[in-house]
Amino acid sequence: MALAIFGTLLYHGIVDYKLVAIGLVLGAVIGVPLGNVAMTAVPQRTALSHAFGALCVTLVGTAEFYLRAPDIPPFMMAVLSLEVILGSLTFTGSLMAAAKLQELRWPPQRPVTYKGQNFVNLTFLSLAIIVAAILVLHPEQTRLFPALIFIPLIFGVMLIIPIGGADMPTVISLLNSYAGLSAAMMGFVLNSKLLIIAGALDGSSGFILSVIMSKAMNRSFTNVLFGGFGQIQAAATGQEEAKPVKSATAEEAASILSAASRVAIVPGYGMAVAQAQHKVRELYDALTKRGIDVRFGIHPVAGRMPGHMNVLLAEADIPYDKLMEMDVINGDFPQTDVALVIGANDVTNPAARTVQSSPIYGMPILDVDKARTVMVIKRGMGAGFAGIENPLYYLDGTLMLFGDAKNFVGAIVRELSGGAG
Ligand code: NAP
Secondary structure (H helix, E strand, O other): OHHHHHHHHHOOOOOOHHHHHHHHHHHHHHHHHHHOOOHHHHHHHHHHHHHHHHHHHHHHHHHHHHHHOOOOOHHHHHHHHHHHHHHHHHHHHHHHHHHHHOOOOOOOOOOOOOOOHHHHHHHHHHHHHHHHHHHHHOOOOHHHHHHHHHHHHHHHHHHHOOOOHHHHHHHHHHHHHHHHHHHHHHHHHHOOHHHHHHHHHHHHHHHHHHHHHHHHOOOOHHHHHHOOOOOOHHHHOOOOOOOOOOEOOHHHHHHHHHHOOEEEEEEOHHHHHHOOHHHHHHHHHHHHHOOOEEEEEEOOOOOOOOOHHHHHHHHOOOOHHHEEEHHHHHOOHHHOOEEEEEOOOHHHOOHHHHOOOOOOOOOOOOOHHHOOEEEEEEOOOOOOOOOOOOHHHHOOOEEEEEOOHHHHHHHHHHHHHHHHO
């Protein structure tokens, strides 16, 4: 970014450095607080960045159109149209995604679906493409240009409204890809090879990440975009409510852990909220000191962004080779004495395997229920991101350890070191 900014400042075409300076100051005033959000808010912050990038692309495209029209060759007009369409829909789509992830009152987090939704959406997209085609053939029809912005703006809202629940991360990375593609188009319009390369990189990596995430959640792309995923949450909840759960104290948990020879720790969003990773490191040290084999099971969508758990555990200096991907560690759970779930919920929910009406049905999970004993640290019986009940908590082999993740792990560590001493 610094190279791009300095390169631009050296460009001879700049007429007024005052405007550039105002832009830099404004950007810094908005950017610095944006960069300082809590780690758990990074997904919605990333969505906001996409929105700003896409808005910028749309504005530049619009300016270029009015500067050049009507002398715009067909290829250039086609690229410019694509730039503006992708930019506008990514702008509103990303704002919607950020609002959903921030759990604002509107739009609702759950998917909003209605009959004929895909038809309506495709109609908006087709309309935008028709307007683009007319402008390619008749760039002098400048009155049509605003439609090229406003139709995709509405389409962006309609595109995200039916998506919710666990599909949001995939959508964020897809929007990232759109923002990158629109920037690449802008590179063609401005004849900037740097922009074309950076945009294409962003576009393709965002797309590949979306595909990887869809695979990790066992969902097809079309299902993510058109499936109205998660709308049946009410039907999936409420079945297990009255059942009792078994709970245990830190002292009991410590004695179960110290009797184990193989322990798998499964961290989730709650560990991030509680910032418990350093205490988890202490627990790891205390257990390995006793000769216990401790490994970490990492679900690809644990937490609120790709790699969330890896980053937190690396911050606490937990050896990277102890972090096992889901496919690897799942084969080990039947030989594991204790699966210790720390603030994870959806990624361990066995309903994903069996309950067809569940919004997370089909998502591969960490098979913690196959371990001999499961211990779950969480504050209460609160639901996870998908908002559904977790049958894991009512199984015979499950013990609930109620408390804040940082405090509870700390208490177990104290018990363990007290016992060792
Ligand atoms: P989760 O299903 O959201 O569950 C987190 C659990 O942590 C909650 O049930 C909560 O229960 C507990 N918790 C919250 N604060 C806590 C604290 N201070 N101490 C202890 N426990 C605490 O988390 P997950 O299992 O990691 O699953 C991630 C979910 O987020 C998936 O549904 C995924 O699709 C979605 N998602 C992922 C990404 C991504 O890219 N990774 C992005 C967006 C969404 P209590 O309230 O009872 O404590």
